[in-house]
Each structure stands twice: as structure tokens, then as C-alpha cells.
Amino acid sequence: MREAYTFTKKSQINVVFNQKAEKSAAPFPVDERVTHEPLEKLETKLNQLVGMDEIKQFVRELYAWLYIYRKREEVQLKVQKHSFHMLFKGNPGTGKTTVARLISDLFREMDILTKGHLIEAERADLVGEYIGQTAQKTRDLVKRSLGGVLFIDEAYSLSRGGEKDFGKEAIDTLVKQMEDHKDEFILILAGYSDEMDEFLQMNPGLSSRFPMIMSFPDYSGVELLEIAKQMIHDREYSLTAEAQKKLFRLLQQKAAGIEPHFSNGRFVRNLIEKMIRQQAVRLVREHSFDRDALLTLRACDLNIEDGSTFSKVDEA
Template sequence: MDEGFRRRRRSERASGPKRGDGLEPILKEIDELIGLEPVKDEIFRLVDFARVVSLKKDRDLPVSNLTFHMVFTGPPGTGKTTIARYIGRLLYELKLLRKEKLIEVDRSALVGTHLGDTARLVQDKVKDALDGVLFIDEAYTLAGGGGATGKTDPFGQEAIDTLLKLMEDHRERLVCIFAGYTTEMRRFVEANPGLKSRISRTVEFPSYGGDELFQIFESLVEKNGFNMTEDARDEARKVIDDLARNADENFGNAREVRQFFEALQPIQAERIAEHLDEVDDIDQIDNETLMRIEEDDITYYAEHL
């Protein structure tokens, strides 16, 4: 091989981005997320700890058998999957994971219908997630209700037992994050001592308040190129305040706001389409009009909830 080529490739590698260079930008992205202040604090503490562990490993200093397996608890739509992806990116930048990836699964991806199926399914998913993060949503369903009902679930228990063994076998190459409702997840962890002993921390995700939900809505409007009249903005705020006021434990938080935003788009389009026959030239409808959400769009949505 041409020595000049080797030198050029070495120079390119030396001048290119290095693992670790992306750490601060990721932390900045997390800090700029709407709400989730206690979650951010916990993630920043995790990063401080991980930095020290990474430094010790770089210097061949002794490090105890540490793991970064976690439990995420809280209602749906509060950013658990998003934060899990960030954790994968952070641990990759800190050289504690070899790959920047997240594999998301739930009970249906881990539990088979016949004897022996479950162990194989779990092994396959763990293999896919090796050197990255395995995110298990609604993990409590593996225990027939998370230990809350006392029901036995042999297939779910087989998935848990197989996963525990693989977590131990691949402790240097796998981070598992178990997620679900707060009460169910606490019971699930308490009912599985082997799992509890392997969890390094639990992160509680709070519901969003009305102000935060409205900020999320405004960000969706802006990111998708729409604009709102002031009257539309006031009406949207009322809708979102009502959503927050009537929220229960099953409230979807940011997911509900996204559904609201997505439902507005066909309503807005139908309003505009009604006026197409009234113009001689379709070019008379300017781009601002096409991308404007008006008060009537919001009130129509509210009346047809």
C-alpha cells in the first residue's frame, strides 16, 4: 500500500472528530429540552460519575464491577425514550459503550408463545443491542402486572431470568433501561431481587405542566413551518390548559400535544380548501396563508373533541 496514502489517512483521522468531542453539545441539547428539570439533574450527575469511571479506565486504574443499568419511571409521553437515546450517545462519547445505538423493545418482542421461544427472543434482542442500549418499555408487563397483582407469568419470568443472566455476562457491553409507570415499576423491581441488585439508579420523569405543554406545542408549530395568529395562540393555550387540568395517570403528556397539533393540520387544510374555488388564480393564496393556523381551526378542534 502507498505510504503516502497511509500518511493521508492518519492525518484525516487525527483531524477528524474524536469520541468525547460531542459530549458538551449533547449536554447542551439535554439542557435545552423543555421541562424535565429533575431528570436533567440526574443525567448530569450520571455524566459526572461516568467521566470519572472513563478516566480511570483510560489510566488502567482499578474500577469495580460497575454497571449503568437504569429504571425510568413516570407517565407516558414524558421523554423516557428520548433521554435513553441521549444516554446511549453520552456513554459512547465517554468510551463506556462501543456503539451509539439504542434498541427499543416491549413485552411482545421478548416473550414467545411456546417453551423455548422466549429465551431465544431475548438472546436475539440482546445480541442486537450489544455495545449499546437496550430500552425495555412497559417492562413491568413481563411480570404479569409488575408484581402488583401477584399473578405468575412463566413466559415473562423466563424473559427476566434470561435477561438477568445476559446482563451479567455482558456487563461491559450492555446498558439496559427498564421503563414504565411509577407504581408498577417500583413493584416490578422489588419483586425481582436479581434485577434490583443490578440497577444503578432510578430516574423519575414528572408530568409536564400546562406552561411546558404549551411550549412543546409552540415548538411543534415552529419546527413544522407553521405560524399562528394571536387569537389562535390564545385558543390553543386554553385547549392545552384543559388537557393539563384534566390529566390523570394515563395522560400522554407530550404525546397528547403532538396529537393535538397533528389533528389541526387537516382541519386547517380543509378550511383553506373551502376557499380555493373563490379565487381566480391559486397563486393568490400566498405561502403565509397556507402555513397559518387560525382561531377557527382551534375552536373547530375543541368543539369536536
């Protein structure tokens, strides 16, 4: 991240938003009459996210900056217009889209964006099949995003395809639209870290237009297990002790593996959905349909068929 937006776990703002503080402590103790409804909504959403400590800290700092920005306007102090375009780097399933949605909600709550809606797009939404189509498609997409956030996933794909590919035209059009509609929308580009670094070299003016660059690290085995438990709870299932041990060992192996683009939360979601399907097959075979049986995922419901070196655990 660029110097103007550097954040660390030791940041002073971390004291302001310290969730371990006493309940009687006000978020902004300088004036106990101040209410921060947007912050309360923000904290509720942040607390639901597993890990991502630095990203959470950044979002809290962003709220504080926007709040003070408004306060300076109220007393007619100088306020500089800032660019809020962002670049997210990380593997799939690390929360990039979730954070983009959260940011769009925050900017709407703070009246920075008039609508605060999120438009999700990919290469096919920008790049046309013939000359002249790409620029128009890109302009139309930006027009739909005015007043909100345009989130383009796998943005590096725009820089691939060779000299005759229309992806570069889409990039050039985006750069111009960012200038023409400077304060009317926020553009967030996302993708793999290395690929996004290469992508920024495609246009000389691209890198300078993204003052906020955030990295989304892969989840640890412990964090992946926490995500899995949340998904299981949300679906009204429960894990036996043996099933949880088996699941944790698998997730630890995955987190410690060498897959270049491990899918993190997506892998967990697919794994849980597969467990649920396998549980259904088992219950039909066993003719077991009482409430406890319908709720419970057992170790035998977690079968590994992706070539992983993972020992089979049978549950008594």
C-alpha cells in the first residue's frame, strides 16, 4: 500500500476501535454524545469475517477518515479530494468481493456515494468481439456504476491476448473514464498478486490511479476451520468431534500446501457442500431420518477424492 494509506496493527486508530476495550468506553471518547451508526453497522459486518486483521483495520481507518472529512467540511476547513479507487491482490476465496461490498455500503452510509451499489464485472463485460464495441461496452458499464462501486474480478485478463486483443482498449477506456468521472464512482480491480503487478504495467497512467492497494493473504488452517464451522452452522448442521478433527487435518494440509492459486473459502464451501451430499446418501442408505441424524455430519461423510495424501478416518 502506498505511504499515504499505510496501516499497521500498532496504529493509533486501533486503540479507538479496539474491540477488547471495556464496554463502557465510547468509540470516540472526546464527545460521548456522538453516535456512529455507520460504524456500528460496519463493526457488525467486520466481526463476521474470519481473519483479515489488516483489511479490517484499513476499513476502520477509512471510516475514521471519512468521518473527519465530513467534520472538516462542516466547519469550512480545507478538504482535499481523494481518489478512492482500489486494487485488491490475492488468491480466490480470500474475501475480496466481500470487502468490496462492505466498502460500497460504507460509502453509501457516509454519503460519499449517492447510491453505493456494487456492479460486479469480468472481462466479458468489457471486451467486445469487433472494433469499436469494447470502448462502448466499457463506457456503458461505467455509466451503470456511477454513484456506486465497479468491481472487476480477474482484471489482469484484460492485459492478455496479444496485440490484436481488445483488452488493452478496455484498459485505456477505463483510465479515461476514471478521469472523466473522477468523483462519481469507485473502481476496484481484483486478481492474483503477480498477475495484477504485471497488469499495472499495461498503461502508464494506471498505477498512479490506485492509491489504495491491498493484499489479501491466504487463510491459515485454523481460519479455514472457523470458516467451515460458520458455513455448517448457517446450514443448520453440526460436526461430530471426529469429523471436526478429520476436517481440520485436511484444511491444515491444504493451507500448508504449495498450490499457487489455492481457492481458500471457495474450497471450504465446496468441501462442506460435498459433505452434505455424502451425508444424504448415507442417511438414505441407513434409513435414518431422525432429527439428530439429519443434523449431524460424521467423519465418514468427508471422503477425499482429489489425490490428497490424507489418511482415512472411520468414526465409531
